[in-house]
Amino acid sequence: MKLKKVLCIAMTAAVTAVSMAGCGSGGDQPAGTNEGADTAQEGESDGGSESDAAAGGTFKIGGIGPLTGGAAVYGIAVKNGAELAVKEINEAGGINGAQIEINYQDDEHDAEKAVNAYNTLKDWGAQAILGAVTSAPCVAVGSVSYEDNIFMLTPSGTAVDCVKYDNAFRVCFSDPMQGVESAKYIGEHGLATKVAAIYDSSDVYSTGIYQAFAEEAENQDFEVVAAEAFTSESKSDFSVQLQKAKDAGAELVFLPFYYSEAALVLNQAAGMDFKPVFFGCDGMDGILAVKGFDAALADNLIFLSPFTPTSPDETIQKFVGDYETAYGETPNQFAADAYDGIYAIKAAMEDGNVTPDMSPSDICEALKAAMVNITIDGVTAKNLTWEASGEPSKEPMVVKIANGDYAVVDDDDAAAGGAEAVNNTEAADTADAE
Amino acid sequence: MKKLNKTTKSNLITYGMVIVLFVLMQALVSAGQISSLLQGLLVPLCAYIILAVSLNLTVGILGELSLGHAGFMCVGAFTSAFFSKCMAEAIPVSGVRYFLAILIGAACAGICGILIGIPVLRLKGDYLAIVTLAFGEIIKNIVNILFIGRDEAGFHFSTKDTLSLGLSADGEVIVNGPQGITGTPKDSTFAIGVVLILITLFIVLNLIHSRSGRAIMAIRDNRIAAESIGINITKYKLMAFSVSASLAGVAGVIYAHNLATLTAQPKNFGYNMSIMILVFVVLGGIGNIRGSVIAAIVLTLLPELLRGLSDYRMLIYAVVLIVMMLFNWSPKAIAWREQYASKFKRNKKEAA
Numbered sequence: 001m002k003l004k005k006v007l008c009i010a011m012t013a014a015v016t017a018v019s020m021a022g023c024g025s026g027g028d029q030p031a032g033t034n035e036g037a038d039t040a041q042e043g044e045s046d047g048g049s050e051s052d053a054a055a056g057g058t059f060k061i062g063g064i065g066p067l068t069g070g071a072a073v074y075g076i077a078v079k080n081g082a083e084l085a086v087k088e089i090n091e092a093g094g095i096n097g098a099q100i101e102i103n104y105q106d107d108e109h110d111a112e113k114a115v116n117a118y119n120t121l122k123d124w125g126a127q128a129i130l131g132a133v134t135s136a137p138c139v140a141v142g143s144v145s146y147e148d149n150i151f152m153l154t155p156s157g158t159a160v161d162c163v164k165y166d167n168a169f170r171v172c173f174s175d176p177m178q179g180v181e182s183a184k185y186i187g188e189h190g191l192a193t194k195v196a197a198i199y200d201s202s203d204v205y206s207t208g209i210y211q212a213f214a215e216e217a218e219n220q221d222f223e224v225v226a227a228e229a230f231t232s233e234s235k236s237d238f239s240v241q242l243q244k245a246k247d248a249g250a251e252l253v254f255l256p257f258y259y260s261e262a263a264l265v266l267n268q269a270a271g272m273d274f275k276p277v278f279f280g281c282d283g284m285d286g287i288l289a290v291k292g293f294d295a296a297l298a299d300n301l302i303f304l305s306p307f308t309p310t311s312p313d314e315t316i317q318k319f320v321g322d323y324e325t326a327y328g329e330t331p332n333q334f335a336a337d338a339y340d341g342i343y344a345i346k347a348a349m350e351d352g353n354v355t356p357d358m359s360p361s362d363i364c365e366a367l368k369a370a371m372v373n374i375t376i377d378g379v380t381a382k383n384l385t386w387e388a389s390g391e392p393s394k395e396p397m398v399v400k401i402a403n404g405d406y407a408v409v410d411d412d413d414a415a416a417g418g419a420e421a422v423n424n425t426e427a428a429d430t431a432d433a434e
Numbered sequence: 435m436k437k438l439n440k441t442t443k444s445n446l447i448t449y450g451m452v453i454v455l456f457v458l459m460q461a462l463v464s465a466g467q468i469s470s471l472l473q474g475l476l477v478p479l480c481a482y483i484i485l486a487v488s489l490n491l492t493v494g495i496l497g498e499l500s501l502g503h504a505g506f507m508c509v510g511a512f513t514s515a516f517f518s519k520c521m522a523e524a525i526p527v528s529g530v531r532y533f534l535a536i537l538i539g540a541a542c543a544g545i546c547g548i549l550i551g552i553p554v555l556r557l558k559g560d561y562l563a564i565v566t567l568a569f570g571e572i573i574k575n576i577v578n579i580l581f582i583g584r585d586e587a588g589f590h591f592s593t594k595d596t597l598s599l600g601l602s603a604d605g606e607v608i609v610n611g612p613q614g615i616t617g618t619p620k621d622s623t624f625a626i627g628v629v630l631i632l633i634t635l636f637i638v639l640n641l642i643h644s645r646s647g648r649a650i651m652a653i654r655d656n657r658i659a660a661e662s663i664g665i666n667i668t669k670y671k672l673m674a675f676s677v678s679a680s681l682a683g684v685a686g687v688i689y690a691h692n693l694a695t696l697t698a699q700p701k702n703f704g705y706n707m708s709i710m711i712l713v714f715v716v717l718g719g720i721g722n723i724r725g726s727v728i729a730a731i732v733l734t735l736l737p738e739l740l741r742g743l744s745d746y747r748m749l750i751y752a753v754v755l756i757v758m759m760l761f762n763w764s765p766k767a768i769a770w771r772e773q774y775a776s777k778f779k780r781n782k783k784e785a786a
Contacts, residue, residue, distance in 0.1 A: 111695050139695040143693075161617070227595075
């Protein structure tokens with residue numbers, strides 16, 4: 001009897017061993033093929049022609065983002081934007097002749113799953129990571145990729161800690177930067193003296209911006225008269241928050257959250273005859289595309305954005321056109337960030353003279369050094385450069401909605417635009433009163 | 435050795451299974467024969483096994499459906515991560531710090547279990563399930579509004595935002611509301627995780643087969659009969675519930691010390707997670723501890739091993755889950771399995 005049990009355990013162990021070993025060798029396989037390719041390349045370069053050697057290789061770039069669940073819309077946009085850029089680069093001859101291959105893994109907007117996705121990419125042989133898309137997964141991936149020394153560029157991880165380590169860079173603005181820039185813009189352009197803020201206290205992005213905004217507001221020439229929070233469970237009714245803002249006499253309401261909720265806020269504010277200036281952040285981009293939303297309500301809405309699909313700029317128009325043909329929808333800023341991210345990796349790889357046969361760790365060292373040298377003329381900014389801290393250096397665009405369309409406010413006449421906005425609101429008020 | 439009784443033998447098989455798996459994985463890791471995906475999954479696996487075993491104590495042995503198990507995990511995770519973050523400099527030896535963190539996580543979750551258990555265990559059945567569900571959500575939401583900072587003047591608390599903490603210039607925000615705790619030291623290792631699994635199994639299996647365990651099962655089987663022979667219902671119910679809660683807290687400690695960031699979202703500490711743990715328990719068999727261990731391993735690995743299917747991954751995962759449930763627990767499938775098993779045994783006997 002006892003022998004039988006022992007035998008049973010041994011058998012189970014054996015079966016598990018076989019299956020695990022199967023996984024192991026499966027994971028090793030790409031590495032093995034790489035080695036094969038390496039030797040082949042060495043052979044070729046011995047022959048003298050270096051470009052041939054490079055042309056034989058493939059750069060493996062891994063992507064991490066939510067493809068399922070509540071945040072899937074961001075992850076899918078990033079995936080599409082990145083794939084579009086990869087396709088263009090490959091068609092134009094690749095990076096120094098080497099093609100790019102991208103493998104995009106789902107993280108379900110969960111830190112633990114993001115680490116699993118990262119490990120999957122590592123097994124696949126990823127040489128650089130574009131991700132993660134959302135903040136908490138990004139922080140988790142950042143710490144493991146730092147241990148492995150794999151280069152990481154997040155298109156849209158806005159939390160401060162996303163680029164804590166020196167191997168991590170980002171394309172988007174950080175949360176505090178958006179908050180500070182918003183407060184500065186409102187203060188410097190004299191948009192209002194009494195400001196109310198409504199934010200999502202259960203969301204990292206929203207609270208991050210609000211906190212920085214509130215801190216900077218103390219240095220600016222306006223007063224925060226009301227700060228009202230809501231949570232992801234109660235994001236359909238904003239009448240309480242709006243009423244408080246109205247009672248406090250707010251002339252401007254700061255809305256640091258995504259457009260889907262902002263559309264409701266604008267709707268409900270119109271319903272209670274409250275017409276301040278509304279000011280948003282980059283999450284506001286896309287509000288005019290909300291189904292059933294009266295675009296007239298968004299008139300004079302001002303927001304900071306790195307990307308506007310209607311901009312007349314040639315690069316942007318080409319990107320928007322290609323994206324619409326490929327995926328049948330207008331790209332949002334996530335897609336744009338990812339598109340620029342891939343081009344940034346390309347530029348850094350060219351600057352660092354990276355070849356596909358280098359190890360991910362060597363590539364990381366080269367890219368880290370190259371990131372501070374490169375300048376990108378991308379769709380989210382002109383003359384986009386990076387600091388060694390991982391932060392991008394670019395000017396936020398100020399976008400104002402007028403006549404149902406986005407319009408970029410030039411910095412020179414922004415003050416005039418701002419004043420105009422206030423006047424318009426007043427005009428609207430008087431019109432209503434009549 | 436021949437005289438080992440049946441329960442001891444069954445327990446030894448359970449311990450043996452865990453130890454064999456551990457030795458096997460360690461051997462594979464040291465031989466470099468294992469993918470980094472699997473290697474990264476080892477520590478979370480430990481946490482999920484402990485969660486499944488501890489929930490089985492409430493659901494299988496106490497016979498009460500609890501949907502707030504992730505709440506206790508959350509308490510353990512946040513208290514221990516808070517401790518480790520504060521003490522990262524004061525206690526540089528990671529082993530000692532982690533040991534204390536485990537104790538703190540288990541104690542806090544256990545205390546929460548008692549506090550919640552006193553009112554909640556007066557209910558039974560569906561009502562208890564709903565109340566525990568609500569409790570889990572409360573814990574998650576409290577953690578999401580909690581701001582704690584530290585400077586030279588001590589700790590500052592707030593439920594509003596970081597500004598109202600009133601920190602001095604070199605102060606540090608430790609718990610940052612919905613952004614949670616970032617930068618928890620990564621102290622969890624596979625070896626410690628396995629030791630904790632063994633301790634959990636030891637506690638749970640010994641409790642089940644002790645006098646108290648029999649009292650708990652008597653309450654499950656017939657409350658009135660148990661009460662009539664003088665069993666203190668409240669005491670034993672509370673005992674099972676709080677032990678289960680503090681073990682969930684231990685799982686939370688492992689979880690928190692494995693990732694650089696800790697946020698309380700529906701996905702990891704809300705009802706989604708509670709249901710997930712319940713699925714482990716139900717698939718493994720209610721009241722079957724060894725089954726919980728196996729189910730936790732299978733269901734944690736499955737979605738990761740299906741990554742190759744990309745877009746269809748979650749769909750296939752759900753389908754496989756349904757098929758496994760049917761195969762394991764539908765009466766027809768059980769009858770079919772038994773028929774084949776007896777045929778197999780008969781054949782063997784005849785051959786002998």
